[in-house]
Amino acid sequence: MKTLVNPTAEQIKNTPEAFLQSINDSIFIYVDGQNRSVTRGLVTLLHGNEPSGIRALHRWLKLGVQPLYNLICFIPSVPAALLEPMFKNRVYPGQRDMNRCFLPPFYDAPGQLAEDILEKISEYQPECILDIHNTSGHSPDFGVVTFENATHEALVSLFSQRLVVTDLRLGSLMETSTRRCPVVTIECGGVKDLSSGEIAWQGLLRYLNDEDVMSLKHGHIMDIYRHPVRLELKENTTLAYSRSYVLGTDLTVPDSLEHLNFDLADTGTLIGWLGGRSVDHYLVVNDASGQNVFERYFTVKGNQLLTAQPLKLFMITNRPDIALSDCLLYAAEEREHTVLET
Numbered sequence: 001m002k003t004l005v006n007p008t009a010e011q012i013k014n015t016p017e018a019f020l021q022s023i024n025d026s027i028f029i030y031v032d033g034q035n036r037s038v039t040r041g042l043v044t045l046l047h048g049n050e051p052s053g054i055r056a057l058h059r060w061l062k063l064g065v066q067p068l069y070n071l072i073c074f075i076p077s078v079p080a081a082l083l084e085p086m087f088k089n090r091v092y093p094g095q096r097d098m099n100r101c102f103l104p105p106f107y108d109a110p111g112q113l114a115e116d117i118l119e120k121i122s123e124y125q126p127e128c129i130l131d132i133h134n135t136s137g138h139s140p141d142f143g144v145v146t147f148e149n150a151t152h153e154a155l156v157s158l159f160s161q162r163l164v165v166t167d168l169r170l171g172s173l174m175e176t177s178t179r180r181c182p183v184v185t186i187e188c189g190g191v192k193d194l195s196s197g198e199i200a201w202q203g204l205l206r207y208l209n210d211e212d213v214m215s216l217k218h219g220h221i222m223d224i225y226r227h228p229v230r231l232e233l234k235e236n237t238t239l240a241y242s243r244s245y246v247l248g249t250d251l252t253v254p255d256s257l258e259h260l261n262f263d264l265a266d267t268g269t270l271i272g273w274l275g276g277r278s279v280d281h282y283l284v285v286n287d288a289s290g291q292n293v294f295e296r297y298f299t300v301k302g303n304q305l306l307t308a309q310p311l312k313l314f315m316i317t318n319r320p321d322i323a324l325s326d327c328l329l330y331a332a333e334e335r336e337h338t339v340l341e342t
């Protein structure tokens with residue numbers, strides 16, 4: 001991991017692409033604050049195909065201004081992002097997903113990078129950390145945290161009014177969150193959604209300039225969703241995206257499914273068309289305890305895969321490679337949804 005300390009605006013290349021090419025490695029950036037008694041942390045581009053956070057950070061670095069407090073930044077997946085076409089590869093081919101590597105053992109290259117990041121964090125002791133992502137499918141903005149508390153809610157509220165509280169443990173950075181150093185994931189919206197860039201930018205400005213980012217402002221409303229599960233496809237599943245069933249596939253997902261992200265998917269919403277194999281062979285819905293709870297969330301009618309109860313769906317991906325290697329979507333029960341008003 002390279003290091004850049006107090007870079008001047010002139011040292012930063014003019015575009016995010018040229019900036020990343022000039023670095024050509026994962027990088028740690030430190031910037032002195034106007035007040036040096038506090039440090040805040042920022043991570044972005046853990047996934048090489050999710051550029052809103054690095055675009056916003058680059059734009060801010062080009063301003064050449066000082067943040068209110070010290071800032072430590074980590075930009076890990078630069079090598080994956082630089083592969084042509086740029087910002088298409090979530091992970092470096094053949095390596096583990098960088099945001100699944102924050103739990104020991106740190107045995108491989110992404111694991112060691114995760115360990116380096118965690119060591120730097122404990123050295124600099126930031127008061128909080130944001131991890132900025134995009135979703136691969138079309139989606140509004142939201143935040144994800146691993147337990148519910150007011151600090152997490154306040155940090156997410158800098159960017160979004162939607163919050164998912166997950167008890168799934170995958171080895172992501174936000175799982176290292178503690179009361180002493182809260183860590184939240186920010187999903188700025190879809191990679192292709194025009195609003196994502198502005199959401200990342202406005203939220204970053206608040207994060208770098210606001211005196212207090214750890215308490216919820218009065219009059220804030222937050223939609224909270226709890227206990228999401230993942231709809232995963234087992235190895236050797238054949239998957240297609242189309243307007244109707246594609247012959248020979250286990251699962252064909254409607255092209256338009258990504259537009260359901262954060263809409264209410266009522267009972268009986270179509271998730272896809274199925275081939276002849278029994279779904280136990282290739283679909284699995286694991287809850288936090290690792291139990292397959294497929295039947296609680298989904299049902300099969302004829303050749304259709306449908307929702308079994310009112311659900312909030314999110315992170316529906318329109319990329320078959322991501323659906324197969326990570327998951328097709330997350331789902332939370334609508335009855336677990338509450339609105340928080342401060």
Ligand SMILES: [Zn+2]
Nearest residue numbers: 047050133134
């Ligand atoms: Zn991501």
